[in-house]
């Protein structure tokens with residue numbers, strides 16, 4: 001099942017969710033935190049290029065993900081979920097979407113406006129699209145370096161909520177994000 005239904009995430013949404021999460025947590029954050037600390041040289045150049053190109057790829061995937069979401073039903077939350085928890089879930093998800101767009105945009109603007117290259121898989125230098133502007137680059141840098149901590153804090157909350165659903169409420173929320181065919185508790189299993 002590729003498309004979402006009112007009860008389940010389809011394969012496309014699931015693949016996009018986990019690919020974006022893996023690129024952020026396993027590539028972007030480790031590369032971002034080490035690339036400035038290893039000192040100039042080949043390793044630093046590889047880490048910077050990987051960080052920039054993976055960031056651009058993740059931005060494209062985030063846009064595809066949002067378009068796919070608008071073109072598909074969004075699975076409903078369990079009917080017995082307290083309204084405040086449903087509100088926090090919606091707020092958290094909205095924030096996560098905002099952050100996965102704002103991180104690559106601020107990183108791109110900071111790099112390009114500071115006069116550094118942004119390689120598009122070594123085919124073009126996207127930095128040429130934006131004029132060098134050092135004061136604006138400093139603002140974009142501050143946004144990039146502060147938003148990462150907001151993103152990580154929201155992800156911790158998000159993961160805690162997913163575990164609460166799975167281990168305490170024992171509903172199908174985590175399972176339906178792991179597989180489009182997962183067995184769901186009675187009442188959530190219609191599809």
Ligand code: HEM
Pocket residue numbers: 024028029032033036051052053054055056058100103104105106107108110111118144145148
């Ligand atoms: C999801 C996308 C991204 C995430 C999660 C991310 C995350 C990070 C992190 C964790 C750092 C290290 C922060 C620190 O040292 O305190 C960083 C630094 C940096 N990022 Fe990103 N980044 C993303 C996208 C991008 C993109 C697309 C570019 C450029 C095209 C970029 C350019 C940079 C640069 C140049 C730095 C070094 C900042 C400095 O001078 O200290 N980032 N990023």
Ligand code: HEM
Pocket residue numbers: 017020021022024025069074075077093094096097100155158159162163173174175176177
């Ligand atoms: C950087 C990492 C992550 C990001 C940016 C992220 C982002 C998101 C977003 C935006 C949604 C809402 C989907 C929508 O309504 O369209 C979502 C749903 C979900 N996420 Fe994550 N996520 C991340 C990591 C994780 C991890 C590590 C877990 C599990 C341990 C997880 C579990 C879930 C679950 C179970 C849902 C489905 C909620 C539902 O069915 O209503 N996420 N995620």
